[in-house]
Amino acid sequence: MISSEFYESYRNRHQLAEGWKRRGRKLVGYFCSLTPEELIYAAGFIPVRIRGTAENISLADAHLPSFCCSYMRGALDQALKGWYGYLDGMVFPKTCDMTRDLYSIWKRNLPLPYYWFLPLPGRGTDEAVEFTVHELGLFRESLEDFSENRIEDESLDRAIRIYNQNRSLVREVYELGKRESPPLTGSDVFAVEIAGLVMPKEEHSAMVRNLLSGLPEGSNSGRSGPRLMVTGNNFESIELLETIEDCGGRIVINDLDTGSRYYGAGVAEDREPMRAIAERYLREVRCPCKHPAESRLERILGLAQSYRVKGVVMVVQKYCDTHLYDRPWIESRLREEGLPVLSIEHSDTGWTSGRFRTMAQAFIEMLE
Amino acid sequence: MNSRQDKQTDKERAGRLTASAELSTLNEKYYRDLASAKVEGRPVVWLTSLAPIEIVYAFDSIPFFPENYAALCSSRKVASELCQAAESRGYSQDLCAYARCMFGSIFEKRGAFGDQGPPSPDVLLATEGACTTHIKWWEALQRHFKCPLVIIDVAYTVDSESLAAHHKAYLAAQLREMTLLMEKHTGRKLDMAKLREVISLADRASLLWDEIDDLRKAVPTPVSQIDVFTCLFPLVTLRGMPEAVDFYEELRDEVKERVNKGIGFVPDERFRLIWDLFPIYHNMKLLNYFAEFGAAFVTDLYGNAFSGRLNPSDPFGSLAERYLSFFNRSASWGKAEMYKKRVRDYSVDGIVFHSNRSCRFCTAYQREVGHILKEELGLPSLMFEADMVDPRGFDAVDVKDRIQSFIEMLEARKYPKIEKMQ
Numbered sequence: 075m076i077s078s079e080f081y082e083s084y085r086n087r088h089q090l091a092e093g094w095k096r097r098g099r100k101l102v103g104y105f106c107s108l109t110p111e112e113l114i115y116a117a118g119f120i121p122v123r124i125r126g127t128a129e130n131i132s133l134a135d136a137h138l139p140s141f142c143c144s145y146m147r148g149a150l151d152q153a154l155k156g157w158y159g160y161l162d163g164m165v166f167p168k169t170c171d172m173t174r175d176l177y178s179i180w181k182r183n184l185p186l187p188y189y190w191f192l193p194l195p196g197r198g199t200d201e202a203v204e205f206t207v208h209e210l211g212l213f214r215e216s217l218e219d220f221s222e223n224r225i226e227d228e229s230l231d232r233a234i235r236i237y238n239q240n241r242s243l244v245r246e247v248y249e250l251g252k253r254e255s256p257p258l259t260g261s262d263v264f265a266v267e268i269a270g271l272v273m274p275k276e277e278h279s280a281m282v283r284n285l286l287s288g289l290p291e292g293s294n295s296g297r298s299g300p301r302l303m304v305t306g307n308n309f310e311s312i313e314l315l316e317t318i319e320d321c322g323g324r325i326v327i328n329d330l331d332t333g334s335r336y337y338g339a340g341v342a343e344d345r346e347p348m349r350a351i352a353e354r355y356l357r358e359v360r361c362p363c364k365h366p367a368e369s370r371l372e373r374i375l376g377l378a379q380s381y382r383v384k385g386v387v388m389v390v391q392k393y394c395d396t397h398l399y400d401r402p403w404i405e406s407r408l409r410e411e412g413l414p415v416l417s418i419e420h421s422d423t424g425w426t427s428g429r430f431r432t433m434a435q436a437f438i439e440m441l442e
Numbered sequence: 443m444n445s446r447q448d449k450q451t452d453k454e455r456a457g458r459l460t461a462s463a464e465l466s467t468l469n470e471k472y473y474r475d476l477a478s479a480k481v482e483g484r485p486v487v488w489l490t491s492l493a494p495i496e497i498v499y500a501f502d503s504i505p506f507f508p509e510n511y512a513a514l515c516s517s518r519k520v521a522s523e524l525c526q527a528a529e530s531r532g533y534s535q536d537l538c539a540y541a542r543c544m545f546g547s548i549f550e551k552r553g554a555f556g557d558q559g560p561p562s563p564d565v566l567l568a569t570e571g572a573c574t575t576h577i578k579w580w581e582a583l584q585r586h587f588k589c590p591l592v593i594i595d596v597a598y599t600v601d602s603e604s605l606a607a608h609h610k611a612y613l614a615a616q617l618r619e620m621t622l623l624m625e626k627h628t629g630r631k632l633d634m635a636k637l638r639e640v641i642s643l644a645d646r647a648s649l650l651w652d653e654i655d656d657l658r659k660a661v662p663t664p665v666s667q668i669d670v671f672t673c674l675f676p677l678v679t680l681r682g683m684p685e686a687v688d689f690y691e692e693l694r695d696e697v698k699e700r701v702n703k704g705i706g707f708v709p710d711e712r713f714r715l716i717w718d719l720f721p722i723y724h725n726m727k728l729l730n731y732f733a734e735f736g737a738a739f740v741t742d743l744y745g746n747a748f749s750g751r752l753n754p755s756d757p758f759g760s761l762a763e764r765y766l767s768f769f770n771r772s773a774s775w776g777k778a779e780m781y782k783k784r785v786r787d788y789s790v791d792g793i794v795f796h797s798n799r800s801c802r803f804c805t806a807y808q809r810e811v812g813h814i815l816k817e818e819l820g821l822p823s824l825m826f827e828a829d830m831v832d833p834r835g836f837d838a839v840d841v842k843d844r845i846q847s848f849i850e851m852l853e854a855r856k857y858p859k860i861e862k863m864q
Contacts, residue, residue: 178773402532
């Protein structure tokens, strides 16, 4: 794997975080691509995305029913087991119904010096932006109180630039997917993406620059096989993508919560920063929690076209209501566009099983 | 002592409320009005629960709640086939059964009464005041019916302290926007006098509901939980109509009379319980199974979700406040506080959590609330899994066994001496 350095950083994320903590840094955990990390970063904290795995969930069952998504259950379970012991605070944005319930469970059971719930609107109207500017002001004040430092506009501008740079570097990685035979696999790109969720952006950007400059001009992998897009929400296991690619599929782009939805368009740098942040997070991150849903479909269809994909793998976490309501419609719209869909409802386990391999193989053979 | 020995027969229990007979009349009239809406030229508005029905009535439109309708389908035993029809079109079996049941009814053109189902919507109205699921469901309805969809965003608040002026302003602005959209989509102008009248009547019905809720504090408690759930229909669907006020006046008087005469739903009331949260529409009689052991449900938060005072002199402001103060919008500790107060005020012995597979949002907090009530009040709880609408997979025998064990535990706690004597 070309990006094994990224994957190692991701796998060692807790040790890395503990290292920063020992060096005197403070870390703030957050959920979801809708958290305006720029503010956390500008306040001097390292934002760390909370991830979850369905493996060996035990402690979470005392707090959540079994019919909740494995992401939320897994994340809570790991936190209760102390894996996130290095966190100084937590931020929960309003996204899906589960996030808001999880906020109160997390806060009551895992006491930390700082907690914040950010009530983000579901619409992207001008009134919604006004409301969000107000809420971001309260969020900013709370971070200032916690850090005992003012967040100067210059720090915020700097945070915006650093985040935008990081997004545009990762989008350069995506651009490679447009080549006839992309030099990076979908699993490589996934490793690049998830590493960026759990480390300071300037470090991640340096790694991405290195990766890009190490690739020979116009390099190609020489691999063939049907060009695929992966769409959906959230999964922990890179094995999902590796299995698809082992079976001969070539993942050239994704529309995932930890992928291109996160690394999408930046915050406008020529505007009042708080307003620019509000607009970016309300209007650019096309998560199904955001209304109207059509803009998410347009984005998916646009990606499918510009990356010349021949099929779509739709990966939706079991019990994820917002995705599951959209799924029948998005599937049928993709099929209408001539794109076959492999639809998977999962609990983030079993990606190396023979059953999943057979499904992936059959889908790829059908496309060839 | 075996709790079974306390079993009472149905005959000994106070009967259904006389006022509840009036319900069928109101129900039939509502469904007649709904069926003739298209002929009468009244716009049909399909709305989510906790959407501002007051504004819908102010436009002389007829509101239709798919959730109520799915509940009706469930009690009329057609829900599972309708849910399956939705599943065969790709809707996951894990989605809200209200939604699945309604999708099935639309796809199959089959209703609760062996008919073709409700008239199609002229306007779809959804609010995020209860859940995000509502928005997703209504988006899907819009794709099917291709009619206008009005969305009202109710930014979430975790506790009353975080409920600030800008929340109210954002919601009130959207309610005004909604009236402009309703004018556009129905071709009617908003009559402010009518809106004030509707709001005043909705307020009156809410006040009466709160009075009835208060009367349930009496020992023995005067009404059954089944009566409480079924008597919610006017508060939800006829909210703002004069007949709802008339109905609740009659109901309040009847309940008051029972209290004055010391008539209880369970004559020899031994245990007082809270039901959280959704009814089980396909098995409402499970609630009465508790009565066989002398246990009565004395309060709940579900009904109060549909109450809420309003001020006719500030229609939009007071509507915004009401819809922001829906109890389920507070964090687990906020809900626990509400229950703690009720445990004291209603002399409660235990709480029963219906872990409703249809509603992640309304079940994910339950364990926490149970932990808090246990830690702070030592309140015992029972939790079992079911689905409010979809009967498939419900194991009534197992649930009844667990209810019996729960009652035995309550018995040992509350009446330890009697146990020793036997």
